[in-house]
Every structure is written in structure tokens, then in C-alpha cells.
Amino acid sequence: MKVMLIIDEKIIKLDELADKLASQFTELAVVEAFRSKQNAFEMDDVLQNKIKILEENLAYIRYRPEIKALQKELLMSDVIYELKVAENDVQKSLSDLVKKIAEVISADIPVDEHLPLKKGGHHGKHHTCG
Known part of the structure; x- marks a missing residue:
């Protein structure tokens, strides 16, 4: 039995609303902060x-302490930390939006809220920003 999708005005309207919602979401301050x-x-x-140096030498990290030190330095980098926090903020905003739509x-x-920093995460507990 073949099921055919009938495209009607309601489907087109939903598609237009989804595009509008996506466009408006990208204009949120949290998204702008992430982009920055x-x-x-x-x-x-x-x-x-x-x-790049870390990626090229990752296979040798066990044998090269300077590569392990570089990895730790990168994990504690303020630039990377701030990017991850901003990314988490966007994920939370998107999750909140999806919950509202689902409700x-x-x-x-159910809505998956896989937010790595939601409960403090690694950086939330150990990192101090300058």
C-alpha cells in the first residue's frame, strides 16, 4: 500500500512558520553571543x-608529557571555556523552545535536554575565568 503525502495549504503554512521561527531564533542575543x-x-x-599541534600528536599523548600539558592548557583556555558556555546557553534556549512546542x-x-554544563559540568566546578 502506497501512502502519498498530500501537500496542502496547512503543510505549506507550517513550513513557513518553521522557517520564521528558525530565523527569529538565530536573532536571539544568546545566539549572537555564541557567534561572537x-x-x-x-x-x-x-x-x-x-x-592543530595537539590533534597531530594526540596518538602520542601517553608518551609525550608536553602534549599532555598542551591538552590541559587548552582545556583550561578561557576562549574555549567561554565558547562552550555560550554553546551550552544556545542548547538550553533551543531545548526550552522545543519543550514549549512539545507541550x-x-x-x-519527552524532550532530551542533553546539556553538558547544566549541573556545573567540568568547567563549572573547576575553571575560574580571568
Whole structure:
């Protein structure tokens, strides 16, 4: 039995609303903050060079203490930390939006809130920002 999708005005309207919602979401301050942090991360040539060195030598990290030290330095980098926090903030905002949409349909629809820093995470407990 073949099931055919009938495209009607309701489906087109829903698609247009989804596009509008996505566009409005990208204009939120939390998304702008993420983009700013992402740009700072990408434009930091020293940081990018260190990441490249780490990636090229990751297979030898067990035998090269300087590579292990580099990994730790990168994990504690303020630029990377701020990017991860901003990323988590965007994920939370997106999760909140999805929960609101799901609740309109049914309160029984579960929404995955996989937010790595939600309960403090590694950085939330150990990192101090300058």
C-alpha cells in the first residue's frame, strides 16, 4: 500500500512558520553571543595552532608529557571555556523552545535536554575565568 503525502495549504503554512521561527531564533542575543565567542575562537591564531599541534600528536599523548600539558592548557583556555558556555546557553534556549512546542501538542512528549554544563559540568566546578 502506497501512502502519498498530500501537500496542502496547512503543510505549506507550517513550513513557513518553521522557517520564521528558525530565523527569529538565530536573532536571539544568546545566539549572537555564541557567534561572537565562536568568531573569537576561530580568529585566535595562537589557539588554533596549539589545537592543530595537539590533534597531530594526540596518538602520542601517553608518551609525550608536553602534549599532555598542551591538552590541559587548552582545556583550561578561557576562549574555549567561554565558547562552550555560550554553546551550552544556545542548547538550553533551543531545548526550552522545543519543550514549549512539545507541550502545545502534549505534556507527555519527552524532550532530551542533553546539556553538558547544566549541573556545573567540568568547567563549572573547576575553571575560574580571568
